[in-house]
Amino acid sequence: MIRILFFCFALALLCPGMALAAEEAEKSSNSTHEMESLYLQPVTVTATKRTQKAVDVAASISTVSDVEIEELSAWKLGEVLDILPNVHLKSATSGDSIIIRGLSSYDTSLYTPVGLYVDDVPYPLTYMQNLLFQDIERLEVLRGPQGTLYGKNSEAGVVSIVRKAPDNEFRARVFADYGSYSTVRLGGSVSAPLVKDLFFLKADILRYQTNGYMDNDYKDDDRAGMDETSQGRILARLTPTSEIDLRFGLDVSHTEKNIGFLRYATGKAATGPFTVMSDAEDKAHEDSVNPHMVLKYEGDAVELTSVTSYRDYRYGFVSDLDRTSAFVGYSDMDLDQNDFSQEIRVASPDNETFTWLLGAYAGLNDMDVQMNRIRARSPASVFTETDAQESNYALFGQATYTLFKNLRLTAGLRGEFAHSYGEQTRITGAAAFEAYSKTLDYFELLPMVSLSWDVTSNVTAYGSWSNGFLAGGYNYFSADSLGTFFYDPEHTTNYELGLKTNWFSKKLLANISAFYIDIRDKQVREEDPNGGIGVWKYTNAASAHSIGVELELKARPLPGLELTGGLGYSHAVVDDWTVVNDGVPYSYEGKRLPWSPDLNYHVGAGYTHENGLFGKVDLIGAGLQYFDAENSLSQVGYALFNARVGYAAESWDIALWGKNIFDNRYVTKKVKDNAGDILVEDGAPQSFGVSVSWRF
Structure with missing residues (x-):
């Protein structure tokens, strides 16, 4: 009943508002100011490492503003990514992973094919990829390989988040949210000029906690999905001259959470949705300290x-091995990683004829992972420790030349070298001890070319060819010998055509792109025939491709009314991959790549009246996806309906919201145990809440 009432309330606010907007638009049709309010203004982006309009980027790019994020009641990155065509966040206790155009990494990989950056600072690990939003200005998503500008681990695309910076204006905001499952979000930010035109300071703080929607009936615990996160940020900005902008930042975060999501859906230990029967308390912790500095100089x-x-x-977890009430054992992991990176870029100022950019990059990484499986009975317990150090260096450049007034040619090249050394010790049972090590070196050349043509002042066509790669690495999770300890880089080449258009005096934007991605040396997970239970090896045994289209629409037909829509389709399949089990070959040719829906879509309508009332409804859908290489575990298509209604005054606002209002059931992960029984992780059920904020 509550979801029906909420749905009716949202429509009741939205529909009369649209009718009123139509009436007011007619009355003010001769008003220049009113007509300008209908225009969809050009969006400026920086994900290409230059400041330029999104329409001038010869690639499929999506942007989401801070206002749009708030209208979605989105607190985490994944809630925004899922509205964008051919973008999906794989959310699982084994690690979150951003997936673009069907390209994913294997389930327990620490790295993904999509680069994530916040204010140019990298967030390289899967465990970092569903971050909590904190005072965001905008989000930018570049689809397709971005190897020339970003290097490794950007073979499917890049997500760039830009946060608000302090300036001469004093701003302060506090907010509070409360929702289902005792979910609370509290936070605030303050930005002030300490010395006008010279020194500015900004501080943000956020506390998020929830009991979660999972119950452990064996322990009578309704907090099996508990999450408690605290994070803060300080940013100091110094502008001694009009050309120099120097920023020092410090980000810190701490998370304690329960990860009791994986439950049996079939077999004797099966439970109902949102319920587990586990004798252990699955839990994880995460800590991050990230100082960073950005210097910008803009000369003539x-x-x-x-x-x-x-x-x-640092990240660690403890997890029940068998996911039942029986004591069979548990697994635990502790990861400690230190990253240092330095990038320097030199670029020409904007010029109508020729622009260029040159850069150099250096990165150092030191990782230690302890992975243990403690068993009460046979097979024996296994204790492993993996140490790896990596250094990588790159030189890159990109230039754009305007051949004619409306025709632009862009070309770029990156050379990247990496050297890594990894070693692993493995203890099985009481006596068996193994140690092995491997040095990995690679050098990659990553070219790109694009051509952009302004067909008219409202239509831009482009074509591009680009390359990327997902770095090789070490199998910390299940290696049992040198042969299963390492794997090599994966490579992609992207071919893309697109149109960017605006219509009806910039009241409608419509962008469409089509792509084909050739995937070589695909990193895949295979069962090791010479290993024990749960021993997997990661190889570069497969080749694959992905083909698809993206469509994005945004319209402002009436004052205060904005309509949005998006559709993505990707067909990502294996071309060649054969394994031999018990002497019998098996081919995966034609199988879909896992972890990404073949189709996703979003339709949204929002209205804001000049008196402060506002409303927003969103329909977010996903098509068929598979969770394993054999395509035996799947999730059929589903759709989620969200809504938000409220009132905004000059210095405060309040909103009621609902997510998955019609309580559609779906899963985000499926796996099989050795007996063939299926375990799943449930997607979030319906939730409702209220949000308030004050601005000073």
Whole structure:
């Protein structure tokens, strides 16, 4: 009943508002100011490492503003990504992973094919990829390989988040949210000029906690999905001259959570949705400290950018091995990683004829992972420790030349070298001890070319060819010998055509793109025939491709009314991959790549009246997806309906919201145990809440 009432309330606010908007639009049709309010203004982006309009980027790019994020009642990155065509966040206790155009990494990989950056600072690990939003200005998503500008681990695309920076204006905001499952979000930010035109300071703080929607009936615990996160940020900005902008930042976060999501859906231990029967308390912790510095110099002849970052990151978990009430054993992991990166870019100022960018990058990484499986009976317990150090260096450049007034040619090249050394010790049972090590070196050349043509002032066509790669690495999770300890890089080449258009005096934007991605040396997980239970090896045994289209629409037909829509389709399949089990070959040719829906879509309508009332409804859908290489585990298509209604005054606002209002059931993960029984992780059920904020 509550979801029906909420749905009716949202429509009741939205529909009369649209009728009123139509009446007011007619009355003010001769008003220049009113007509300008209908225009969809050009969006400026920086994900290409230059400041330019999104329409001038010869690639499929989506942007989401801070206002749009708030209208979605989105608190985490995944809630925004899922509205964008051919973008999906794989949410699982084994690690979150951003997936673009059907390209995913294997389930327990620490790295993904999509680069995530916040204010130019990298967030490289899967465990970092569903971050909590905190005072965001905008989000940008570049689809397709971005190897020339970003290098490794951007073979499917890049997500760039830009946060608000302090300036001469004093701003302060506090907010509070309360929702289902005792979910609370509290936070605030303050930004102030300490010395006008010279020194500015900004501080953000956020606390998020929830009991979660999972229950452990064996322990009579309704907090099996508990999450408690605290994070903060301080940013100091110094502008001694009009050309120099220097920023020092410090980000810190701490998370304690329960990860009791994986439950049996079939077999003797099967439970109902949102319920587990486990004798253990599955839990995880996460800590991150990230100081960083960004220097920008904008002179008449050259622009310089320097980005320096260091991160001390720790993650660990304890998890029930068998996911039942019987004591069989548990697994635990402790990861300690330190990253340092330095990038320097030099670029020409904007020029109508020729622009260029040159850059150099250096990165150092030190990782230690302890992975243990403690068993009460046979097979024997296994204790492993993996140490790996990596250094990588790159030089890159990109230039755009305007051949004619409306025709632009862009070309770029990156050369990247990496050297890594990894070693692993493995103890099985009481006596068996193994140690092995491997040095990995690679050098990658990553070219790109694009051509962009302004067909008219309202239509831009482009074509591009680009390359990317997902770095090789070490199998910390299940290696049992040198042969299963390492794997090599994966490579992609992207071919893309697109149109960017605006219609009806910039009241409608419509962008469409089509792509084909050739995937070589695909990193895949295979059962090791010489290993024991749960021993997997990761190889580069497969080739694959992905083909698809994206469509994005945004319209402002009436004052205060905005309509949005998006559709993505990707067909990502294996071309060649054969394994031999018990002497019998098996081919995966034609099988879909896992972890990504073949189709996703979004339709949204929002209205804001000049008296402060507002409303927003969104329909977010996903098509068929598979969770395993054999395509035996799947999730059929589903759709979620969300809504938000409220009132905004000059200095405060309040909103009621609902997510998955019609309580559609779906899962985000499926796996099989050795007996063939299926375990799943349930997607979030319906939830409702209220949000309030004050601005000073």
